[in-house]
Amino acid sequence: MQILNVILVIFLIIAAIAVERTKDLLSAVIIFTSYSLVMALLWLILRAPDVAMTEAAIGAGITTNLFVIVISRTRRQEK
C-alpha cells in the first residue's frame, strides 16, 4: 500500500508539471483530468470516500466539460 501511495503521488507531481508545460491546451485539459482521477484514487486510499466521489464528479467530470467548452469558444494553442 505504501508503494502504491508513493507511485500515485509521483504521478501527481509529474502530471502537475506537465499541465504547466504543455502548449496544446486540449492536451493540458486531458492531463488535468488524469490528475483529478488519480487524486480521487488517493482520497479513496486515505479513507475519505465522500471526498473521492466529489473529486471524481467535479474534478474529472464538470471541470473537463467546462474547459472543453471554453477551448471550443476560444483558440486551442497557447501563444
Place this chain on the structure above:
Amino acid sequence: MNDLIVKMTTKLVLPFIQLYGIYVIIHGHLSPGGAFPGGAIFATSIVLFTIVFGLRIGQKRLPHHVSSKLETSGIFVFIVFGLTGILMGYQFLTNQEAGFPMGEWGRVFSAGFIPIITFALGIKVMSAVVTLFHTMMEEE
C-alpha cells in the same frame, strides 16, 4: 459534433450515469455521497447530451425556465422543512423532536426529513450546473 461513434456511445452511457446519480442522491444519508456529488453526476449526463447533440436539442430537453423553477423549488423545500422545526417550537432544521418519523436504522426511508431535503438539494445542484453550462454555451 457530428460523429456517429460519439452519439451512439452517449446514448448507451446516458441512462447509467443518470441512474447512478439518482442512486447517490437517494442513499445520501446512508453511504458516501449525497446531494452535491449526486447532483453533479446527474448534471454531467445532461451537459454531455448537450455537448454531443447540440445546444438546441439539449435546451429542448431541459429548457431554461424549467431548470430555474426546479432550482428555486429545491431550495424552497429545504427552507419549508427547516421552518417546520421553528413552528413546532424548536430550532431551525430540528429533526426528531419536531415529530418526523425516524424509521428503522439503515433503511432508505429513515432519519426523518434528511432523504427529502437531500433529494431537493440534489435537484437544485443539478439544475444549477445545467443552467450554468447552458448559459455559457449560449453566449457567442
